[in-house]
Amino acid sequence: MERDRTPFNAPNPDFAARVQASFARQRIMELLGAELAGIEAGSCEIRLPFKEALCQQHGFFHGGVIGTIADSAGGYAGFSLMPADASVLTVEYKLNLLAPADGDYLLATGRVVRPGRTLVVCRADVVVYKDTRQTLCATLLQTLMTMHGRSDET
Amino acid sequence: MERDRTPFNAPNPDFAARVQASFARQRIMELLGAELAGIEAGSCEIRLPFKEALCQQHGFFHGGVIGTIADSAGGYAGFSLMPADASVLTVEYKLNLLAPADGDYLLATGRVVRPGRTLVVCRADVVVYKDTRQTLCATLLQTLMTMHGRSDET
């Protein structure tokens, strides 16, 4: 049942380049200042440094911002396992906020839980880093849909 | 069971001013370009005009952006019913994306489903407007926590 080393085979050997290209097209990532920090078959990491423009009323990262990078981290974990002629769509996600997101940066790690032909279920954990401390501040459970025959680029 | 005209009494008569002040402190709303479009006891509307910087890879509003305004619309719907010495915290939310968010602007309407003393459950619907057409593009179900004795301003 363990999925921390993702034992997945990607049908498309160019999955990393495809994820990078798709991430670069997600204009919202640029607005937030998020970076693609890692991509493997079935997992993806997104890093987001703190800035005041990302905050809710108490000066912490807004829950919706946390949801945005967690959604994309899960989405690209799933996309990494999809065939070359497919694109990815988020069907739904649920986000639990576990601790105040008070820190220097966030790291969202998405992992595939179950890769189906049409539907892919992923999880993402978001850790907030402050000085030397790291705190799990959110967890997401997500359903993706594989759009066969629809290129990611259009 | 109908909750479209919210029949709620706000314990704090200044709820609208409090929501406006809190919204103004949510720096992320400014970054996105979101506006507080309406506030009543138990409901809240947030409007978000389109710009390319808010998009995912296909040029539609990113699901996380939709989640961000839906989370805040639900959160402020709940906050409008909280006492003056309390602040609001999102415990969790689930977002279903129902149709491509392709349009000129989004309108997220949050409504309280059940106002408890500690926990408040809200719903939010997000409609995308394009020319004369409007499409329900997302729905959110959310749990909030009332932080009694913790001011929203600190």
Place this chain on the structure above:
Amino acid sequence: MERDRTPFNAPNPDFAARVQASFARQRIMELLGAELAGIEAGSCEIRLPFKEALCQQHGFFHGGVIGTIADSAGGYAGFSLMPADASVLTVEYKLNLLAPADGDYLLATGRVVRPGRTLVVCRADVVVYKDTRQTLCATLLQTLMTMHGRSDET
């Protein structure tokens, strides 16, 4: 945006008979004592009288029992709009428990929120009746999948 009178057209005119037959095959409904209380195009009601065997440790209906009838009410609301050669599968659901389910019976009402070709999103509200009082005790948000070409009977 209102969906309380479901304005849906069922492609299969025999949808009510199909739902009744499928419900009768859900053996768990018999074990719980649940009854199909109503079926229209895009909505479904399931009624569950109280018995001690359905309870959690405090003597109220167990949350999982509430989830079971809410899942089926949403599922059959969706199924009512599916073509005759399809069956329905629950992809996921989220249930918020809003008040103690303390009463004589439960009534779960499922309604289609968005009927897609492959995915159908539904909502269900569960009301508990005690003497003359009725209380909204749970709400569910659910994603269904249409299994085209797979009969419900096999």
Place this chain on the structure above:
Amino acid sequence: MERDRTPFNAPNPDFAARVQASFARQRIMELLGAELAGIEAGSCEIRLPFKEALCQQHGFFHGGVIGTIADSAGGYAGFSLMPADASVLTVEYKLNLLAPADGDYLLATGRVVRPGRTLVVCRADVVVYKDTRQTLCATLLQTLMTMHGRSDET
């Protein structure tokens, strides 16, 4: 971030006996035929053998039944860490169904993700066993509430 060996300290040394006693009061577990298969500080296992009375229309375990044991497994994982004068309430849960629950028995394993003073977030995985094969068939993400000063027995 790993939580597979739960590194939690239970404030109540009698947690296992308390969980057993509470489980025995959940009459629904008896109706379904579910057994408490394991309890540690921060985790709980519930086992459910197959019987036709638990099925949906295709002869597999009903999704609501899966949700019921997953909800209880998560709930008792959380309850194991609560003080002796408290009881547990499920606030909400989300269940993803990952594969047909076709097999001889189910095993639901609940684990605490984050133990807060008031709110506790748990996860549960449900595995279906058929002959020598085991398949992850569902995963649940759940929010619990600690009811301080309210005994589990009343």
